[in-house]
Amino acid sequence: MMRVLGPVLTAHYLAAFTALGMPVFMPRVLGALAPDAPAWLAGALYVLPTVCTALTATTWGRLADRYGRRLSLLRAQLGLALGFAMAGFAPHLGWFVLALAIQGTCGGSLAAANAYLATQFGRDGSLARALDWTQFSARLAMVSAPALLGLAMAWGSPQALYRYLALLPLVAFAVTLCLPRDDGHATHAATRATAPAWRDWLGLLGVQFLFYFAMVVTFPYFVPYAERLGVTRDATAGLLYSLPHLVYLVALPWWRGAAMAPDRPLLLGLGVFSLACLAHAMAPSPAWIVAARLLYGAGMLLALGGLNRALGQRAAGGHAGHVFGLFDACGKWAGAAGGVAAGALVSRIDLAAPFVAAALAGLAAVATAALVFRPLKRSLHVPASDT
Template identity: 50%
Template sequence: MQRRLIASVLLGHYLSAFTALGIPLYLPRILGDLAPGLPGWAIGVLFVLPTLCTALAAPVWGRWADRNGCRLSLLRAHAGLFAGFLLAGLSPNLTVFVLALVIQGTFGGAMAASNAYLSTQLKGSGLSRALNWTQYSARLAMISGPILLGLLTSRGLGINLYSWLAWLPLLAFVLVLALPNDKPGHALDRKQKPPPGQLPADMARLLAVQFLFSFAMVVTFPYFMPYGEQLGIGNDTLIGVLYSLPHLVYLLALPWVHKHQGNVLLPGLALLAISNALQFWSVQAEPLFALRLLSGAGMLLSFVGLHRCLSQRSRQGSAGRLFGWFDSSGKWAGTAAGVTAALVTQTCGIASPFLVACLAAMAAMVMARPLMITSREIPA
């Protein structure tokens, strides 16, 4: 029964993640058809608009989930994505399309909602492994989505692609309907809850580590293609493979890392810092394959370590609120990383985001060190 529950949540999350993560790559082309002559900065704003809306809404939906149930919140997330994508596919003009993006970001948030629901059904190491698998489904969506949707856009599908994709989160909605409601025994006593708007110092530290780690990952994404070209890689396909290589490491190595009992957060952040530093100093393309594998190892270990810390603290705060803040911190980090990448590349060169990522990973290591001490005091 538990395996079927986890499988349903993960499949539903993959369907929604495939929908949300697969299409942004083709947003400039879609906007070119919908609103010809739209300035480049406006495309960038619309690119991050759903992420910004999710960052703002996630804590609110987290509190709502604690009052009304995490399963109901998960249904809301899939339904919100369905409504946003359906409206986007039917948009007659840019104004309606922007409204659809706002709905998508504000009422979506399937990652936080999936994790919060899982935390009401699982605990300890079981929850930690489930959180790793939700991240697995997100990585799988990030790789498969752009590839499969690229085949559809090459066949002439434009904005109406949103209408086709809308049925995937609707299918996820149907999958969640069959799942049991939250177990009230997992809800914290009100006396243990921190005051509204505040978090325990230990949890605030974990959110800071999550922010720095997410920032370190995302800041190198936007300008990876010109970075590869600067190293002399003239093949777009090869650059795409190198770009996605860390995600492939996560997909292939996660089952093996699950066998490790200790917390691997600090080693993961260290590998991430080292790999980014070496990519910053690289002047040739040959070492890049090995360095991207190293980045993938750092990303995998960091995620597994973060999820272990999070599962150990899930009983220190209500599930919806806890995972809402955790997801929100990652979304804010992604937004800040995009802005930072644009600024530093203009002033310090195309490779500079890798140095910024190295510094962010090192800062995360400093912030994470006390978590390793308290983690040993909290039973898994």
């Protein structure tokens, strides 16, 4: 397993480190590249690659099914390298915006990596466990990239970092070249065989959208909210922000949920997550926030594990690229909606409002999972074309 999974995770971490590290510093990059740019532009450019990925992910997924998932993974890594190199050498704002659009349009390394893993692992639980580990590499990049790049800011201009970061996807490209080839093998018969399961897919997409919206809506204004509760140091606020992801990183190697039916960790995780979001909204002190962040991390671990098990049971076969592209696009649209909603809620209500919205979205995801997945669990079958 590790002969394939190890290189995939290494390549994915390098790509995720590249993509997740710099958006945090977008205001600083714009301040150097276009000092007269309006303040709202930083937020718009923050979500531009995400929106571009959402618009193109399903198309790339279909092409991956036809021409090969490893080829699609190589494409995502080269697209990320090209976008970052263009951003690093951008002479003006228009060129920089084009670079971000290319980064998002040609990227999508998580969906491409998961689709490739679906060609190497099956429905016996090994694919679900592999998907857990790609989430691990994403969380590791989310925790490490902003901190390490923040330190690197002292060495030169923020825009120059884009040039150096463009080298990391190229290293990922070289690692991916060493992986076994796969053949695109989506057929009309395979597509027809999966048609009866679209009600199941729509339910999974609904849970994916609600859960990712709930996570992202809490991100943009967490640090100001922590400061309002009395957290005075930036380092402490940053640690509290990262704490749920650290819980995932520490707990995943010890969690053995591969044999579980997906509804159990999914329903429990979404419930715990919703409770944690309510605890954030009602927090009277920083100590309360620590407990809420730990609970948030536990709910995130279980919910993502449940989603991965549901996908692992359904995504093997000739349509995996389309499936993971579709789910990646759904998550990206949810993230964009969450970012917009966070700004609207804070400006019109207060800093606690995003956590209330997250709790409501989490409870809606619980209801969706309970109503859609539990009845279908009894009738789940493997299409004959995939045996």
